[in-house]
Amino acid sequence: MRLVDYIQEGYNIVTSECLGRAIRQSYPATFVFTGGDFEKIPRGKLLVDSFYSYLPQIRDAMELQKAYAVEQFTNDFVGAEARVKSMKLLEQSLKYLNNKQEPNLLEIKLKDTDSVPEVWYRGERVDELPNGLVDVYMHWHTCEADKPTKLMAILEYVEGTDIDAKRIEVYIDEEGERGSFNLLKDEIDD
Known part of the structure; x- marks a missing residue:
């Protein structure tokens, strides 16, 4: 299965902030959890980026799920569309950091x-x-x-x-x- 297949089956997702933004843009109805918001993961189906599967909060959340899967979020797994959006967001973030500008109020x-x-x-x-x-x-x-x-x-x-x-x-x-x-x-x- 690929990322899009898990999304179509109604899985909530745990991944990096950058990739999470790209997934939220492509699939706004999908719950994506990044960083410190792991305690908000609802019960149901959960797809975890293998990079985060060792965290105690994630392990606790996985035990409460009806179904869960751990996958490496490789280019093939994620698909080109999400990876391209992820890279664009990363470029924007780097541009922002290089300019060292505060965001507008x-x-x-x-x-x-x-x-x-x-x-x-x-x-x-x-x-x-x-x-x-x-x-x-x-x-x-x-x-x-x-x-x-x-x-x-x-x-x-x-x-x-x-x-x-x-x-x-x-x-x-x-x-x-x-x-x-x-x-x-x-x-x-x-």
Whole structure:
């Protein structure tokens, strides 16, 4: 079997961050776990990149699955499409690191009046899975030449899709950033 076959059979995936991004772009409905989010792996079917199979959190997660598989994520296994996207993401990451630029605080792109805005907060896109945009508001106004600019931005989004999903609210103004979050299950319980 190849990666695409496991995805079509509904497997959740554990792999590297770079390859994980490429898989999320190609298959947005697939749950991909990278880095430190292993405790969020749901029960079901799990495909593990052999590089991560020795980790205690992964071994614990594998024991709870209905089915699991450990595979080496080689070029042949992953397939050319995901590998090309992975390489493009790696190139973008290296370009970013070489420029040593901080990500923009807030970026908002609106393609037309009927589209959902594309929103990045501190370099992380918050309007696509596994996140979901709830509300974005921005007001910027130039005052007189010798007075500071007026700024207010409010961003609300849901982080995650499972039982531990969080509602994040970020407030940005001249004084800086403030934020809060609460677990969605707490809102449902109330």
